[in-house]
Amino acid sequence: MLNIKDSRFTLLHTPTPLRRMMRLEGRIGRAPLYVKRDDHMEIGMGGNKLRSLEYWLGAALDEGADVVLVAGGPMSNQCRLTAAAASVAGLDCVVFHNANPHDESLRASFLNGLFGAEVRFLGNVSEQQRAVLVEEAADELRRQGRSPYIVGDAIIGALGYVQGALELHRQSRSLDAPIRHVVLPGSMGPTEAGFIFGNALQDNPFEIHLVSVEYGQADLAARIARIYCDLAAHTGLAAPEFDNLLVHYHMDHLGPGYGHPTEASEKAIVTLARTEGILLEHIYTAKTFAGFMDLVTSEAIPPDEPPCVIHTGGTASLFSQFHLFRALEREAGMPIAVGA
Ligand SMILES: Cc1ncc(COP(=O)(O)O)c(C=O)c1O
Structure with a gap:
């Protein structure tokens, strides 16, 4: 074992x-x-990300998080499964897409909202810029008294x-x-x-x-x-x-x-x-x-x-x-x- x-x-x-x-x-x-x-x-x-999420959410709960943040494209499996798993764990979830909210991306991201996540479209930013924006959003949540955990380590x-x-x-x-x-x-x-x-x-x-x-x-x-x-x-x-x-x-x-x-x-x-x-x-x-x-x-x-x-x-x-x-x-x- x-x-x-x-x-x-x-x-x-x-x-x-x-x-x-x-x-x-x-x-x-x-x-x-x-x-x-x-x-x-x-x-x-x-999907594979659910195996990872067992440990990501384990870490989030250990840290006393009450909201998880996850980033990806509108079709991202990691985003969708994080939104789903967060609802099972009783955590809030914010999903960040480096895309604009046009018909196609809204459709691709539909399940995130269905699982109860807040979905934010960041526009056409790079993955590096996206990571910075997610960190900034986490800081803002902390200022509001929340405990965010960023999924993806x-x-x-x-x-x-x-x-x-x-x-x-x-x-x-x-x-x-x-x-x-x-x-x-x-x-x-x-x-x-x-x-x-x-x-x-x-x-x-x-x-x-x-x-x-x-x-x-x-x-x-x-x-x-x-x-x-x-x-x-x-x-x-x-x-x-x-x-x-x-x-x-x-x-x-x-x-x-x-x-x-x-x-x-x-x-x-x-x-x-x-x-x-x-x-x-x-x-x-x-x-x-x-x-x-x-x-x-x-x-x-x-x-x-x-x-x-x-x-x-x-x-x-x-x-x-x-x-x-x-x-x-x-x-x-x-x-x-x-x-x-
Ligand atoms: C369905 C699917 N398979 C494979 C992978 C690749 O996994 P990893 O990022 O761990 O290399 C991903 C990543 O998002 C995925 O969604």
Whole structure:
């Protein structure tokens, strides 16, 4: 058992499901293929950030906070899940978007208000400016006698996936052929660093593959290494040096960059919907599943070494992404019902 001293506010009933994707196996001609359904949680339509929020809200409650502040784009899963989780914890929530309040962003942010959060649109400011404005808003709340907590610390957030790696390992041990490879998105880092750290603490049962959806390889690796080292210092747990770990970085699905679909990612959305009834969204999970399918079809992951892809959620944002399907409709002539 792990001895993580940080407080945890329970939001999940773990373990999340670990499932075979039988129809995808038939389509690809290879079995078993596993998916860890971290999109399958009870609050706010689930997703990786809910694991982080158990620790963020644990810290907020420890500090006596009565309001949590969170920032992101209007489609941000972190904002939506913070708003949902704050309502469960009985905390107020203020969401900050670096966007203007036009029709599209108001629609994308709709669920935040539904969960009871106050939503503030900051206009087109950079992420750095946004962070300054959030700090200023926290100061203003303090002057009003409130106790704000700003959600997003990468190390605290990463603790959720240290636990996630342990959870998957426990599930994997009960399978006839335990999982050998785990594929997850490579992005800001807390999820990946936490999972890598949890894996390393268990003597690396999994080989880890990151499909980059945001940064170039050097940036992504540096971010993860930093969080990993900080996790070791923060928890005091004896983990091996990051540089001694084997992590595979896959850059070939980044395409034109963060949030821009590729032909393969659009196809992954359609394939998973039509084989497994699983919903993927464009920014994180579609590229990750496209990478996963590449790795198994090319046998870069050998046929006798069972793989698992982690579905990190984000499903709600799919309903603000109709326009992103148009390229696929045009280029491949696939019959996709688009709204708006
Ligand atoms: C659905 C989904 N998957 C993956 C990620 C990436 O997680 P991280 O920021 O921990 O790298 C995010 C981040 O917002 C997300 O919303």
